[in-house]
Amino acid sequence: MEKTEIFVVGGGAAGMAAAIEAARAGAKVTVIDENERPGGQLFKQIHKFFGSGVHRAGTRGMQIGRDLLKEAREAGVKTRLNTVVYGIYPGKRLGLVCGDHTEELTSPIIILATGASENALAFPGWTLPGVMGAGATQTLININRVLPGRQALMVGAGNVGLIVTYQLLQAGGDVAAIVEALPYIGGYGVHASKVRRAGVSILTSHMVLRAEGNESVERAVIAQVDEKWQPVAGTEEVLEVDTICLAVGLSPLAELAWIAGCQFSYLPALGGWVPVHDENMESSLQGIYVAGDLAGIEEASTAMEEGRLAGLSAAEALGYLSHEVAETRKIEVQERLAALRIGSFGDGWAMAKKEFLRARCEK
Amino acid sequence: MKQVGKEEGVRTTGIPSKEELEASPGYPNREALERGPIVVIECVQDIPCNPCEMACPKGAIRIGNPITQLPVFYAERCDGCGRCIPICPGQAIFRVDITYAEDKATVSFPYEFLPMPKKGDMVQGVNRAGKTVCEAEVLRVQKPKKFAHTAVITVTVPKGLSMEVRSIKRNHESPFST
Numbered sequence: 001m002e003k004t005e006i007f008v009v010g011g012g013a014a015g016m017a018a019a020i021e022a023a024r025a026g027a028k029v030t031v032i033d034e035n036e037r038p039g040g041q042l043f044k045q046i047h048k049f050f051g052s053g054v055h056r057a058g059t060r061g062m063q064i065g066r067d068l069l070k071e072a073r074e075a076g077v078k079t080r081l082n083t084v085v086y087g088i089y090p091g092k093r094l095g096l097v098c099g100d101h102t103e104e105l106t107s108p109i110i111i112l113a114t115g116a117s118e119n120a121l122a123f124p125g126w127t128l129p130g131v132m133g134a135g136a137t138q139t140l141i142n143i144n145r146v147l148p149g150r151q152a153l154m155v156g157a158g159n160v161g162l163i164v165t166y167q168l169l170q171a172g173g174d175v176a177a178i179v180e181a182l183p184y185i186g187g188y189g190v191h192a193s194k195v196r197r198a199g200v201s202i203l204t205s206h207m208v209l210r211a212e213g214n215e216s217v218e219r220a221v222i223a224q225v226d227e228k229w230q231p232v233a234g235t236e237e238v239l240e241v242d243t244i245c246l247a248v249g250l251s252p253l254a255e256l257a258w259i260a261g262c263q264f265s266y267l268p269a270l271g272g273w274v275p276v277h278d279e280n281m282e283s284s285l286q287g288i289y290v291a292g293d294l295a296g297i298e299e300a301s302t303a304m305e306e307g308r309l310a311g312l313s314a315a316e317a318l319g320y321l322s323h324e325v326a327e328t329r330k331i332e333v334q335e336r337l338a339a340l341r342i343g344s345f346g347d348g349w350a351m352a353k354k355e356f357l358r359a360r361c362e363k
Numbered sequence: 364m365k366q367v368g369k370e371e372g373v374r375t376t377g378i379p380s381k382e383e384l385e386a387s388p389g390y391p392n393r394e395a396l397e398r399g400p401i402v403v404i405e406c407v408q409d410i411p412c413n414p415c416e417m418a419c420p421k422g423a424i425r426i427g428n429p430i431t432q433l434p435v436f437y438a439e440r441c442d443g444c445g446r447c448i449p450i451c452p453g454q455a456i457f458r459v460d461i462t463y464a465e466d467k468a469t470v471s472f473p474y475e476f477l478p479m480p481k482k483g484d485m486v487q488g489v490n491r492a493g494k495t496v497c498e499a500e501v502l503r504v505q506k507p508k509k510f511a512h513t514a515v516i517t518v519t520v521p522k523g524l525s526m527e528v529r530s531i532k533r534n535h536e537s538p539f540s541t
């Protein structure tokens with residue numbers, strides 16, 4: 001069997017884009033993913049994406065996912081599915097669990113693109129069945145086609161909260177309200193406008209106080225909060241809901257990068273602890289690259305571009321691309337990335353990413 | 364439940380205010396609307412997005428570089444073809460024809476809920492807050508393949524409500540009711 005030169009851990013937007021670029025340049029690439037099919041979050045994104053029209057904006061996420069898989073096949077990317085990577089050990093050895101056995105594999109270059117995990121929120125009653133992550137809700141309705149309940153409360157008015165609310169309505173559910181502790185809506189106004197037109201109210205400066213019910217959620221108690229996020233007396237309201245979806249942020253799924261010994265930096269704008277990386281997406285460890293949500297929570301479009309950077313850099317490191325060719329290609333990608341990171345929504349990302357480069361220089 | 368927030372606008376309520384809309388370069392003026400069917404672009408934040416610009420064959424929408432700039436609408440170039448409506452991921456583009464009839468205007472909007480209404484159905488026109496403001500008749504439901512599952516629905520509304528009605532009430536039966 002041909003020896004794999006690059007193992008990509010995680011077959012989402014970032015991992016697939018990385019694999020495609022590197023394989024097109026000639027590298028032997030294998031993507032490892034724990035799921036039955038690659039694509040990561042993309043297949044549950046049934047909505048049309050933002051971004052540049054040149055880069056498939058206006059196209060639904062799931063279609064972008066299908067196209068990525070096709071491109072990967074054409075580029076000769078191999079996949080190992082239903083396989084979990086449980087650790088990385090010195091000498092770039094990957095520990096794998098596949099079905100009933102474990103395996104150990106190694107390759108000169110490893111690209112980590114493990115994505116993110118959803119943040120939880122603890123409140124009285126939060127362990128009742130019916131309280132779930134908004135991402136889990138999205139998987140239920142869009143992948144498994146199961147509506148988790150008839151009436152939901154959405155906690156969090158970022159893009160994930162707004163989009164999953166809209167998709168719950170599309171799936172035939174109802175959403176009693178979206179509560180947001182901040183005094184403003186964090187997600188895009190146009191997403192908020194969609195759910196408002198569909199009759200869902202967005203209550204800023206509001207929080208969920210508790211969930212009530214015998215066997216599962218039957219009610220949610222919400223209240224207005226002050227600037228210090230303290231409930232304002234007398235503003236409690238009871239909502240008859242059977243589902244409470246938490247859309248309170250994502251954190252990089254960084255365990256493998258920690259095990260590998262990558263250097264980390266705490267950057268709230270990017271979701272918390274993020275492995276430090278340079279403009280080639282190489283971590284503090286030579287030959288270990290990071291991309292996508294793992295390298296800072298952004299969006300699928302930025303995840304793909306970061307993946308491309310990692311793939312091109314890896315192919316260059318293996319000698320499949322000359323320095324000149326790689327640089328030209330990388331500059332194109334970087335320009336697109338920069339364009340995605342401007343404006344009042346993207347500025348935070350751009351600043352946070354610059355922090356990294358500074359951190360690397362000081363090393 | 365009431366919306367709380369200091370400044371009322373898209374960032375606090377999810378609804379662009381009249382001031383925000385009128386100040387945005389995507390919002391046509393009255394004179395332009397009086398010439399015939401054209402679109403109204405309700406996209407008031409600097410988000411990284413520009414497929415509307417590429418969708419328009421007439422060059423009536425311009426965003427340019429960087430793509431976070433607001434869409435600028437050149438109403439005189441727009442022939443109301445509606446191509447930009449289904450492609451907008453923000454569902455922020457509507458077509459309004461206030462010249463449709465003496466007392467009636469038409470409003471076209473993107474729609475992605477089932478069941479899909481049919482031509483001739485009487486439906487409830489809703490405003491930007493999802494509140495029913497009038498009865499509306501479905502004039503057209505367009506959903507060709509290239510719209511990629513976003514239908515564009517055109518309804519007739521009382522003329523005075525052409526800048527209020529932006530969708531219709533979702534007519535859904537809960538899958539739980541038996």
Ligand SMILES: Cc1cc2nc3c(=O)[nH]c(=O)nc-3n(C[C@H](O)[C@H](O)[C@H](O)COP(=O)(O)OP(=O)(O)OC[C@H]3O[C@@H](n4cnc5c(N)ncnc54)[C@H](O)[C@@H]3O)c2cc1C
Pocket residue numbers: 009010011012013014015032033034035039040041042045049083084085086113114115116134135136138160163250253256291292293294297298299300301303
């Ligand atoms: C709930 C949710 C909703 C979102 N909604 C939107 C949206 O509407 N629009 C948008 O642009 N972006 C959205 N995003 C963001 C977007 O989906 C992500 O930014 C993008 O998918 C990141 O791609 P990725 O490749 O980094 O991660 P992912 O797509 O998450 O892919 C990571 C993959 O790695 C696998 N994996 C992780 N660890 C291991 C391991 N140890 N072994 C094997 N496999 C592993 C995972 O199972 C997964 O398949 C959303 C994200 C979430 C979580």
Ligand code: SF4
Pocket residue numbers: 401402418419420421422423424440441442443444445446447448
């Ligand atoms: S309706 Fe047609 S002509 Fe007018 S802006 Fe949209 S695409 Fe252009």
Ligand code: SF4
Pocket residue numbers: 190404405406412413414415416434450451452453454455456
């Ligand atoms: S496509 Fe829609 S959301 Fe995107 S810039 Fe144009 S009007 Fe705004």
